[in-house]
Amino acid sequence: MRAIRSERCAASDWNACARSSESAAWPQFAERADKEAWPATRFLAALAEHEIAERDRRRIERHLAEARLSPGKTLDTFDFTAVPMISKAHILALCAGDSWLEKGANLIMIGGPGGGKSHLAAAIGMALVEAGWRVLFTRTSDLVQKLQVARRELALESAIAKLDKYHLLVLDDLAYVTKDQTETSVLFELISARYESRSSLITANQPFGDWSRIFPDPAMTLAAMDRLVHHATIFEMNVESYRRRAALQRQST
Numbered sequence: 604m605r606a607i608r609s610e611r612c613a614a615s616d617w618n619a620c621a622r623s624s625e626s627a628a629w630p631q632f633a634e635r636a637d638k639e640a641w642p643a644t645r646f647l648a649a650l651a652e653h654e655i656a657e658r659d660r661r662r663i664e665r666h667l668a669e670a671r672l673s674p675g676k677t678l679d680t681f682d683f684t685a686v687p688m689i690s691k692a693h694i695l696a697l698c699a700g701d702s703w704l705e706k707g708a709n710l711i712m713i714g715g716p717g718g719g720k721s722h723l724a725a726a727i728g729m730a731l732v733e734a735g736w737r738v739l740f741t742r743t744s745d746l747v748q749k750l751q752v753a754r755r756e757l758a759l760e761s762a763i764a765k766l767d768k769y770h771l772l773v774l775d776d777l778a779y780v781t782k783d784q785t786e787t788s789v790l791f792e793l794i795s796a797r798y799e800s801r802s803s804l805i806t807a808n809q810p811f812g813d814w815s816r817i818f819p820d821p822a823m824t825l826a827a828m829d830r831l832v833h834h835a836t837i838f839e840m841n842v843e844s845y846r847r848r849a850a851l852q853r854q855s856t
Contacts, residue, residue, distance in 0.1 A: 663733060670738045676725035686719055686842050694723070697836070698730035703802065704770045708834040710804040713811070717844025720806040724773050727804065731771055739766070740773040743780050743790070750789040759789065763796045770802060777807040780817055787818045791827050798830040805831060 753762035818824040
């Protein structure tokens with residue numbers, strides 16, 4: 604699927620009116636058409652293009668609401684200078700989304716607390732929603748608890764299938780999942796279900812070598828890692844915590 608972008612609605616005839624509400628747009632178009640002696644075809648085309656723009660805007664608003672992204676966490680507010688190993692150009696290319704999301708590839712961000720992983724994950728999610736993709740941002744532990752409830756109700760398969768509507772599932776703080784067989788088994792089933800069909804963005808405080816602390820079964824650990832990294836871009840964000848930096852700055856002033 605190609606994301607539907609609002610740029611296709613950039614025709615000069617109606618661009619000045621596109622921000623108006625739908626009810627207000629009609630008289631504005633009619634007045635302009637009358638003043639500039641538009642032919643009927645141009646008038647109808649302008650109205651149709653405006654309707655497409657309005658539908659795109661409403662769609663993006665709905666998808667932003669369902670994405671549950673952290674407010675204020677955008678690419679504009681992310682400090683790339685504090686994470687020099689992350690290329691802003693690379694992130695912007697990923698935010699276009701087309702190729703890797705269509706292939707069900709993953710993004711994995713690893714680093715200590717306070718390194719900006721959650722901020723960058725939310726910022727990528729925001730950019731993708733604005734480009735027309737569907738995203739869900741969730742703490743991994745919260746989603747795992749919901750999936751556990753679904754399993755008890757014999758509805759786990761259905762619950763995981765419902766997540767297919769999201770082109771990108773952001774699983775924040777993977778390492779905070781309790782090392783419990785019931786929790787990690789539903790997480791593994793989710794990872795397996797999305798493998799090569801839907802993309803995931805994982806943030807984790809622990810390096811791959813410590814993921815055995817998440818999955819109690821060594822075989823499950825290897826299988827989960829294999830599925831996640833097979834088609835993945837991995838970012839290692841090992842920098843000093845921004846909270847610690849802020850605290851030190853306050854002490855020095």
